[in-house]
Amino acid sequence: MARVAKVVTDIALDRAFDYEIPPELQPRLKAGHRVRVPFGRRETLGFVVDTADETDVPVLRPITEILGDEPLVPPPLMRLARWMSDYYMDPIERCLRAVLPEAVRREDFGPRIRLVARLVPGAPAPEKRLTAGQETALLALGAQGAIPVADARQRGVSPASLQSLAKMGLVAILPQEEGRDPFAGAEFAKSEPLVLNDEQRAALDVVREQMASAQPRPVLLQGVTGSGKTEVYLQAIGGCLGEGRGAIVLVPEIALTPQSVERFKSRFTAAGVGVAVLHSGLSAGERRDEWHRIRTGRARVVVGARSAVFAPVSPLGLLVVDEEHEPSYKQAEAPRYHARDVAIVRGHFEGACVLLGSATPSLESLHNAARGKYILARLKGRIDARDLPPVQVIDMRQEAARHRGPVALSDRLVRAIGERLERREQTILFLNRRGHSSALVCVKCGFVLQCPDCSIALTYHRRPEQMLCHLCGHSAPGPRACPECGDPRIRYAGTGTEKVEEAVARIFPAARVVRMDSDTMSRRRSYEETFAAFRAGRIDVLVGTQMIAKGLDFPNVTLVGVINADMALHLPDFRASERVFQLLTQVAGRAGRGDAPGAVFVQSFTPHHAAVQFAKGHDVDGFADQEMECRREFGYPPFGRAILVSFRGEEQRAVAAAAEEVGAALRARLPSGAVLGGPCPAPIPKIQRQHRFQVFIRGPSMKSLARTVRGAMVALRARRGVSVAIDVDPVFLL
Ligand code: ADP
Ligand code: ZN
Numbered sequence: 001m002a003r004v005a006k007v008v009t010d011i012a013l014d015r016a017f018d019y020e021i022p023p024e025l026q027p028r029l030k031a032g033h034r035v036r037v038p039f040g041r042r043e044t045l046g047f048v049v050d051t052a053d054e055t056d057v058p059v060l061r062p063i064t065e066i067l068g069d070e071p072l073v074p075p076p077l078m079r080l081a082r083w084m085s086d087y088y089m090d091p092i093e094r095c096l097r098a099v100l101p102e103a104v105r106r107e108d109f110g111p112r113i114r115l116v117a118r119l120v121p122g123a124p125a126p127e128k129r130l131t132a133g134q135e136t137a138l139l140a141l142g143a144q145g146a147i148p149v150a151d152a153r154q155r156g157v158s159p160a161s162l163q164s165l166a167k168m169g170l171v172a173i174l175p176q177e178e179g180r181d182p183f184a185g186a187e188f189a190k191s192e193p194l195v196l197n198d199e200q201r202a203a204l205d206v207v208r209e210q211m212a213s214a215q216p217r218p219v220l221l222q223g224v225t226g227s228g229k230t231e232v233y234l235q236a237i238g239g240c241l242g243e244g245r246g247a248i249v250l251v252p253e254i255a256l257t258p259q260s261v262e263r264f265k266s267r268f269t270a271a272g273v274g275v276a277v278l279h280s281g282l283s284a285g286e287r288r289d290e291w292h293r294i295r296t297g298r299a300r301v302v303v304g305a306r307s308a309v310f311a312p313v314s315p316l317g318l319l320v321v322d323e324e325h326e327p328s329y330k331q332a333e334a335p336r337y338h339a340r341d342v343a344i345v346r347g348h349f350e351g352a353c354v355l356l357g358s359a360t361p362s363l364e365s366l367h368n369a370a371r372g373k374y375i376l377a378r379l380k381g382r383i384d385a386r387d388l389p390p391v392q393v394i395d396m397r398q399e400a401a402r403h404r405g406p407v408a409l410s411d412r413l414v415r416a417i418g419e420r421l422e423r424r425e426q427t428i429l430f431l432n433r434r435g436h437s438s439a440l441v442c443v444k445c446g447f448v449l450q451c452p453d454c455s456i457a458l459t460y461h462r463r464p465e466q467m468l469c470h471l472c473g474h475s476a477p478g479p480r481a482c483p484e485c486g487d488p489r490i491r492y493a494g495t496g497t498e499k500v501e502e503a504v505a506r507i508f509p510a511a512r513v514v515r516m517d518s519d520t521m522s523r524r525r526s527y528e529e530t531f532a533a534f535r536a537g538r539i540d541v542l543v544g545t546q547m548i549a550k551g552l553d554f555p556n557v558t559l560v561g562v563i564n565a566d567m568a569l570h571l572p573d574f575r576a577s578e579r580v581f582q583l584l585t586q587v588a589g590r591a592g593r594g595d596a597p598g599a600v601f602v603q604s605f606t607p608h609h610a611a612v613q614f615a616k617g618h619d620v621d622g623f624a625d626q627e628m629e630c631r632r633e634f635g636y637p638p639f640g641r642a643i644l645v646s647f648r649g650e651e652q653r654a655v656a657a658a659a660e661e662v663g664a665a666l667r668a669r670l671p672s673g674a675v676l677g678g679p680c681p682a683p684i685p686k687i688q689r690q691h692r693f694q695v696f697i698r699g700p701s702m703k704s705l706a707r708t709v710r711g712a713m714v715a716l717r718a719r720r721g722v723s724v725a726i727d728v729d730p731v732f733l734l
Pocket of ligand 1: 383
């Protein structure tokens with residue numbers, strides 16, 4: 001039996017300490033258990049990340065107490081954390097921090113208790129007349145059954161009246177263990193499973209068959225927007241619940257809207273199955289309560305963003321990853337895990353089926369389907385059998401020539417918007433850049449105003465007027481003359497959402513135009529309010545960033561304009577074309593979802609680029625085939641694997657030296673078939689005064705790449721002021 005426990009304490013979260021397991025605790029203690037341990041001169045709580053028989057530490061202090069019978073972290077999740085630590089080359093402590101929400105990790109073990117007021121049945125009639133407040137409280141209790149005292153005020157009941165009613169014996173206030181439900185009080189209409197069409201049925205059969213197998217293979221469900229993927233998820237989950245297992249549905253954070261969540265709630269809540277929703281807007285307490293609701297089985301369906309892949313559902317039957325191609329599934333900070341890939345591994349560990357869904361699957365997943373690792377199921381038609389809208393590409397070079405200078409809106413797009421306004425139909429204009437103009441340029445000397453701390457141009461914002469850095473938030477007043485040569489002819493170049501909004505308002509003064517980007521939508525609520533107004537027809541033209549590109553369904557939108565399709569095409573990222581294609585396809589799917597036919601206009605400076613042309617033809621397979629060939633030729637993922645090692649620090653020289661050292665160590669160990677890129681400055685060489693360098697290594701086998709990187713890192717001398725990050729399967733290359 002293990003003698004030694006490795007414990008991460010709540011005081012020092014970044015490393016594990018060895019403790020002795022007293023003999024009487026040895027039979028009970030498991031990895032994942034919450035424990036009380038001595039720490040310095042006091043005691044603290046911690047949890048066991050691993051056990052061992054031996055240790056190098058000469059004198060061990062014993063664990064004082066085990067809290068709870070069951071480990072706080074279920075054993076399969078401990079195993080997942082260990083896998084992440086190994087695969088993503090990150091300490092287990094940090095991986096556990098990702099697996100276990102902060103609020104859960106830091107609490108005393110056990111569910112949260114709170115005071116709840118209820119009516120006392122058959123209580124004697126009161127002697128005195130009730131006050132108005134007391135009457136309100138009684139009525140509210142009658143209607144709602146029970147009211148948590150802490151929430152009373154929110155529900156229009158004064159806590160003082162509850163207390164006084166309790167004194168009179170009419171109300172009982174008792175401690176109760178309960179999870180908060182962020183959607184509590186909301187009514188959910190019951191929804192019944194729909195009768196599936198043939199394609200949906202075939203897809204569901206594939207998923208069911210895999211769920212029945214002891215070692216299920218992941219299923220890739222490829223289907224255009226509106227083909228009924230979500231209904232397949234819902235029925236697959238239904239089957240899984242029927243077998244007594246739970247399910248997790250991952251969606252991109254931005255798609256976690258009440259509308260999409262409601263579909264899951266209304267299908268399962270009415271049937272008495274708890275649905276937990278995990279999104280970034282939850283308070284620490286809410287997160288903690290949802291976690292316990294899941295851990296104790298009171299919620300068996302979990303809908304959430306990236307980190308919901310760690311929800312403690314057990315036993316787990318199904319993991320759905322919707323929009324599996326979304327880059328936001330990759331965590332940008334350590335541990336740099338990809339939630340889709342973690343889902344695949346978790347499914348494998350727990351014998352759960354993994355269902356990946358997308359209209360435009362990632363090349364990685366298509367490749368895995370092609371080599372039989374995943375099973376491909378397709379939904380080729382839209383449910384309503386409506387055609388996808390025609391896409392017209394507008395050559396902005398010709399447009400600029402005709403207008404003798406760049407314009408934000410082409411003549412054809414302007415005409416199309418005008419027609420929609422006349423017919424009282426709605427328009428969405430999409431542009432992935434906020435602000436007014438992307439740069440301030442001097443036409444005499446070519447000076448571009450840059451952020452002093454980052455190597456990018458400042459963006460001009462008009463309301464309020466300022467030059468703003470989109471990386472660090474630095475702001476400065478816009479100069480009246482060129483700071484370099486003094487010439488007053490400074491120009492604002494490039495187009496942002498503010499300029500588009502302005503142009504529409506100028507050309508169509510009567511149109512109701514609303515802009516939706518992170519400048520105007522700072523709160524979750526304003527986002528929902530704007531969508532509600534748009535849905536209700538109180539907005540004619542909605543201008544916005546990717547916020548408006550996803551998953552929403554507006555029947556009266558008959559025109560979608562993409563202002564600048566090329567913007568991302570020229571980024572130094574091997575996935576640039578794939579991203580642009582996915583985005584265009586996604587945006588194009590927003591038009592024509594109602595009875596009136598839709599149209600899509602794509603403005604482009606490179607109208608013949610493959611990503612634009614295939615998107616024009618809604619040709620997902622054609623694009624994938626061609627892009628696969630490019631990747632194959634250069635050994636890029638999915639044909640090879642990659643690791644990005646990046647370096648940053650305030651002193652450029654030290655950063656460069658560290659990168660050189662690692663680069664040399666990698667080169668010395670380079671496995672056969674592997675290619676080294678760099679060391680070189682990152683595409684954005686400076687962010688927030690931190691200089692950035694990187695080394696990109698790719699090759700046919702992740703095993704040998706990982707071995708090489710590990711070896712090189714051991715050789716690296718620690719340098720003050722330089723931090724090094726390893727990114728396995730990198731997604732963000734800038
Ligand atoms: P996706 O997730 O692929 O975008 P959805 O599942 O949201 O597609 O389906 C699009 C619309 O079609 C939804 O309004 C949904 O209720 C409806 N729908 C889906 N499957 C069926 C079906 N078998 N019969 C009738 N309507 C369906
Ligand atoms: Zn900056």
